[in-house]
Amino acid sequence: MVAAGPWRSRPGARTRAAQSTAPATPCATCASGGCPDDEEEEAVIGWQEKLFSQFEVDLYQNESACQSPLDRQYHQEILKLEKTGGRKNYRIFTYTDHDRFTNLEEHCQKMTNSDYEVTSHLAERMANVRRRRQDCRPMEGSTLKSRIITWEPSEEFIKNNHVINTPVQTMYIMADLGAYGKLGRREYEHVLCTIKVDSNGVITVKPDFTGTKGAYRIEMDGEKRELWKYTIENASPQVKQEEEEREQRVFKDLYSRHKEYLSGLVGSEFEMTLPGTLRLFVNGEIVSAQGYEYDNLYVHFFLELPAYWSSPAFQQLSGVTQTCATKELGRDKVAYFSYPFTLEMFFTQEDESEGSLPQWPVLYFEVLSLDFWQRYRVEGYGSVILPSAPGFHTLTVPTWRPVELGTVSELRRFFIGGSPELEDMTYVRVPTTFKGERLSRFGFRTETTGSVTFRLHCLQQSKAFLESSAQRTRMQSVLDRLGGVSQQSSLYTVLEAFQKARRRMQEARESLPQDLISTSASTVHQP
Template structure:
């Protein structure tokens, strides 16, 4: 609880959708040094003895307390600024002239004696270097080279002269392109600093009887607002915590305490409801605008057609004997599949060297590809009604080519495009044809060249095969390495729109498209079988317990 009562001297961050001009805060400053609470001495008229006055705080002690409510970017002049801008000779620009007029009007009503004042965004104090801050209180600390080079760079402000030029379309008279920029210009024009506004709440802690000086000005609070509407305040609002303590650097070592409270006008219930209604209208209009930009409906495939969109990546190949390998692969479209627009269906990767990781030799390709295919089943007849359709197949051939231009076939494999939407990662082992001859192995090692497949579709079941049995008996192969691919698959059909209304599963929809649920979701069938089997076992156990309980009741009745 003690920590909750202690003041928070760190930086606090706030975000609000309301305009900053409504922000206001209350600052209270009070002197708490011993000179204001110790009784003063006085001389007695009867003799020369010194006697202390009676402690009467209400009458003898002069209270030095001040309270002020300040708006965001409200300029409150301090004593030193009043002395400075009261003289017209100290005014050099338009802002100084404006301050001179404001101070003149202020002095006509009487000179103020306030200690609390403010520096706003366009004051010279706010434009001083804010980056050169020391990390310790040691007098021997020296800034780093980076701090020295960044000290003179000023962050861009929100608004100002540049904003007016952009609004009015002012064209600069000088050439904005510098052929030979200096180091200072490069540093100023190549710093990516977000636009921001600053404000400082200050206090003049100099004695009343002495003229105000810049050394006696102390920062009570600093506020920063960036272009995203985030307000940072240091230190944070007190909100019931202890007051902050500040000590002067003069000989008297005066000590002051101050508090900072949020004093913005709260919104009543009617205003809050009105604001929420306005926000809802704005969001509704923005939603309608986005809907008008997108359109009333997305592009849909023709009726009874399934669109298959695959974004794939050939990630790597591993455990091959030869170095400098590359891969060529293509997509073979089965029956009833077609590509609507002319697109690339075969690819060749770059040559990649093997890198040893652990016990594996890995070649990282990272080769992306994409394909858009369509499926529409033809008229179902008695001859083909039981034919199971297949998804397209990617046939892969791994090759190598070394610096001596020795060309070798390293392996064959194939991938089936996923029939389920989502991301999938597959790894397939490769093999290559093998001749039972020493001459063939010597030729492959010394001059390159190896047996190849005339038709790469022989790796799997060729799409042109119409027989009932495919025999590869006697074909000799040798296991080589493996290839890894990643697939990001999307399926689109008009029937998917009616999924919720008709309560159809994905398997039933694919059945209507000609893709059987046995092929699309075998796992769901197995899962349903497991659930049914579990229910049967539970029913059997329940029936057994009921029969045993009835037998025990009958035996107890006979004994009685």
């Protein structure tokens, strides 16, 4: 039974291994009374506590086999154990993080109750990955050796140099499952439990604590096919009430300091707009353009601010995307731009009338193509009215381009480059410079081209939103009506449609004769 838990006051692990059948011939150690007859052993092991195996006892007893200061330290500890009556563990031992055998990961061995376990290829390859601590430093001369190219690396060389740079301390709880008289042979060593602790304090125990799942099984190869069972339990003592309260106070102090640090980064004052002002943030993206005739597309766009709208001095209201090659997607050629842009603008309320709503800014754009000789062609014009509702919006806008009669213009566009262009891009809608009553486009020929996809994240900020939600008063101003999120998306559309219908009715009444209007009115009022 192996246990490893939250290492707070006294980290420890309890290991217990038992064999299902006892061998017939006892070893010399058991004959002298040093080994239990029922082949059952239990050990409580602390974090990085060293328990020597029979192989290590035989190895470090000879002082000439010691190669490092750690080996000589083990030599002295083994001599002290012999003077005090020898070691108490026989089959269960450990490899700590500083041992030369710590880089040995779990190899292909059965550690489950299934008789048909098959180790996957990923598990076999990951078993050769070694995690080293960051405080390890290369030995002398390693700088020169690291520059030498090893054309035929060995398996040990690959395993030792395949490093994951994660500071991890490792400890192995092992078992010597050899037969009587054969203890201390490396081929009978098996991993019972692997404990790893990283720099973040995360403890990894593999396999997990036993609990109610039953004991783990290890099947030995050979004539007898011995079956060993072992369990894993947490042997760490419970934390005292005083230590737990002290730990909670430390955590609380740490969290409060971290909160003060974050508040210092953000600031104590939240930036608010002036009264009667609406701030509009737009984090947009030109996603793609599809359905155009030529390749190597780019988009030029600019934002038009209507009356009562303004923008900061640092705000750029225009931009150009990168030139993007198209790829086949079904029947269309699609150019993926993924070009981000940010817009910030302010609306200052001046008219308090009930029926007036602000005109929203319009984003005009044109799609152009670039040929091999760096000549551009206009592929299409379009416009997008920024959404009046906050949130996320995906818009696919169709485009068109002007054309001339005959084939000469198309031949010129293909061979020489260039095409009919608009002097004013706002001509896509009603130009801002137009002051008349009727805009005639008779004789202006166009051709439908592809479409451009936009993603817009809109955010609105105003003091009127806060006041209307807090006081529950009747919405009187324009900004108050914009604050109604449930009605905001359709309010502008409904009012605009109502005003158009009202103008049509007035024009129809003006076109009718006066006597017909009076007759209709008198007929309506008759009972």
